[in-house]
Amino acid sequence: MARFSFRLPDIGEGISEAEIVAWHVGVGDRVEEDGRLADMMTDKATVEMESPVAGTVVELAGEPGDQVAIGATLVVIETAEEVVQPAEPERVEAENPGLEEVAIPPRERGGVLASPAVRARAADLGIDLSAVHHDGPHIRHADLDAYLRYGSAQGYRAPNASRTRPDETVKVIGMRRRIAENMAAAKRHIPHFTYVEEIDVTAMEAMRADLNAGRGSRPKLTMLPLLIVAICRTLPDFPMLNARYDDEAGVVTRFGRVHLGMAAQTDAGLMVPVIRDAQDLNPWQLATEIVRLAEAARTGKATSEELSGGTITVTSLGPLGGIATTPVINRPEVAIIGPNRIVERPVFRARAGGGEEIVKAKCMNLSISCDHRVVDGHDAASYVQALKRLIETPVLLFAD
Template sequence: MSEKIIKLPDVGEGVAQAELVEWHVDIGDIVREDMVLAAVMTDKATVEIPSPVEGEVTWRHGGIGDMIPVGTTILKIRTSGEGGGEEPEIELPAERPRQPASEPKPAPAAEPPKPPQELAAPKPVAASAPKAGAAAYGAPRAGGERPLAPPAVRLRAKETGVDLRQVTGTGPAGRITHEDLDAFLNRESGAGAATGLVPDKSVQEIRIVGLRRRIAEKMALAASRIPHITYVEEVDMTALEELRGRLNGNLKPGRPKLTILPFLMRAMVKAIAEQPGINAHFDDEAGVVRQFGGVHIGIAAQTPAGLVVPVVKHAEARDVFDCAREVVRLSEAAKNGTAQREELTGSTITISSLGAMGGIVSTPVINHPEVAIVGVNKLAIRPHWDGTQFTPRKMMNLSSSFDHRVIDGWDAATFVQRLKALLETPALIFVSE
């Protein structure tokens, strides 16, 4: 018999640690070669760690959400082979000690025995017992007054979400008993019995790990460092929708179906050519704005694991069909978790769209360190005044946010108005200048 040590491999260039987001095995499990043991995440890319051998898991290290340095031993597998010896184990830094999962947890302290006087105390006679709904539910205890109750009653009250200050005890010196707690709970449930509505006092704690933690950190960074200005404008999409319908009705083999996004992407390319400062990153620590010639458009996409932003690189070199094809490819890769790291980074401006659930107005958060984001709201038929009468038109709002440190309100409005003009007259999108 021998033991194989599994260490966290180098999961990417320049990555010193990764977040443990999933265990696929437990101690005592029998694993096969190439079977997935765990999954770690870095820079929104999830990496699965396969088993190099067949055997039994005897030890594992780290809990979900822990940051594990590259090279740290995370698993030990007992194999049927002979010899080989153990590889030297890499310990975690002293300032972040870890307890191996195989070590038993200390047993909880035994509950202290009840005081003898409570065990021997006779039950109160009927004459002195409070009537239901009367003394047992009298005035709540004053703030700061500690209710008298044995540990078992306190534990049960905590598990059921009962504030013992609201319960009047019938035991010696007003001590709260299990019977008092039962009566209080029965009264609480009875209050909702007449209507069929019962209060739900459950609390579920959900640890923020993996992609959700990355999103939280990114949003906090953007909100704390970028002063947003949001500009909303309505766009008449009737002509573009008619053009889109015609193009989709005469698709050539191999061409993808067109949504609104490819037209918006091409409109953004043309508007950015007139205002290159919109297609930029702001390095506020260095005090430098970096304008990019290439337009790399991030498409915020919802996946089962959370929000990710796959990036369509060099939209300026793609037509509407090529933009549509790349959006479909990247969206599918993001949703099934196969997107590569380089496909999720490098955006210079972002589109945020919730499709039919886009609402009327939104306030999109800028994807730091970019300086602009274009939000797409839902398309709906609305009455539109044409100068003589109201006519039904297909309208859509654009809600766009800008970094007010480097983008003035006038420049933001100019950019959005240019998008509006291009989308309302879609033939301009295809005109080469």
């Protein structure tokens, strides 16, 4: 018998350590070549570690929530024969969080490509691999995880599943811990204030319907791309909002370009992919980028670059938007904008011949939270009023 030390690979983001999110093995467990060992998380990405050898697990580096240095031993495996230890940790690309390094080629059976470990796990769960959606050339463990999360909507129920659940204690680790730390730091360091204004979006909604009716092969427009165009059009007159505040250095950087963060809910928690140079994109280009980044975040494939560098953020709950929100600023940015649910309300409008009439209008409350150390209340209110004028006269979105 021999022992093989599996060292934590260089995940390729210039990081020095990663957090243990979950173990898929325990001491004494048998692990096969290509079998899952652990999920490791950096600041932005979660990467699945797989065993390059078969054997019995004899040592683990720590518990979920612990940090492990790059190059340090993560797992020690007892093998049947001597295995050559790699001189340097292999580099695992993290542009695809959840990436699996396949130690042996996946095998095709029944027209489906999957590694032996994936096939064995699917068999244990009673999953037909031909029913599992996958984007890559072969089915991975992450695809099985996604099938287990969403398969019940397609009529799948895990064997012996119960409709009742016992109480459970969940350790706050991984992405959820990062979110908790970031939110706490934002509220602790930033004196927030929130301003809310009602905006009549009747004309914009009518224009959006017309644009979608004649869009051809272009993507369907939601309200968000048009709102982003309006945000980018008005920000040049309010540079204090498109900024980041380094409170330790006492420096505010006002940006000439708009790298717009887009808060997106995922299974792992809230993520904020960034639309680069949003000021240069038209509504259809924005719609395409919104869909691409939201899907990348939801599936865990967003890169570190796509999840950093924002200068201002928009957060929207879509149809769940509520009457008003008080969004938390994405530190070190100084402002975050939150559109709320569109509702129909009676409003007074001037008649062409004089007087007023009551008409049905589509209205939306718009919230903005700002860092009061950098942004004054007057500036925030003035910005939203400028945004309101542009949204309520949407033809101006396409004027030079």
